[in-house]
Amino acid sequence: MKLMIAFQVRMAKERMAAGLPVGRAGPSPGFTDLKWRHPVMAGDTLTYFAEALEARPSASRPGWGLVKALNTAVNQRGEEALRFTSTVFVETRPQG
Template identity: 50%
Template sequence: MLFFEDIEVGEVTRLGSHTFRAEAMIAFARAWDPQPFHLAAAAGARTHFGGLAASGWYTAAIAARLRAQAQAHLHETLRREGKRVPRIGPSPGFKDLKWLRPVIAGDTLSFQSEVIAKKPSANRPEWGLVFTRESARDMQGRPTFEVTNCVFVERMEA
């Protein structure tokens, strides 16, 4: 992210894509979401998913990883250009998490982040709050995942 003042509402950042591999999906499910349709293709085939389905939490984790990688890449570019890099604070939370369609082993999702709002922090003048809508689409362009996120971003003015 840039400094709070430089971030524009409506700005879209392409975060990249991820292909969901059965082995990684199962490993995540074993550790964090051990439901049968996340652990075995046969169990998933007996559900409305029709196959091994990724945990929604795995999809959310991939989105978080891609967002963090995009942010790190931007900050590295700013450093190379000799520019000051803003501090990014924690997220005070998210809302409207939606798993809109199942993610099946072999699916490739494309992720993006859109700035939907921003406001100065009421209690911390050195920070602003930036709200983004993180989303993913499958290979046919269908919406698959969505969440509204919020993060603290350093203000230049403070």
């Protein structure tokens, strides 16, 4: 998690330096389909991937949308350790 946050901060700084907008993420309504495929032990190194599956406008929050993503973590041996589907609120781009 620490490295994921550091990556997001770095990307936001790069976008600001380039004069590009930086989107905001809001709370997550939750996740589904959590599957632990292999045990994770102390000392394991996990590589985390997130693939956007779908995006739609929020019916209850104007200016925000919901993004559904497939999240996976792979251990140092290339074995998928976990998989789940998440949903998160994201700020939408201005119209125009």
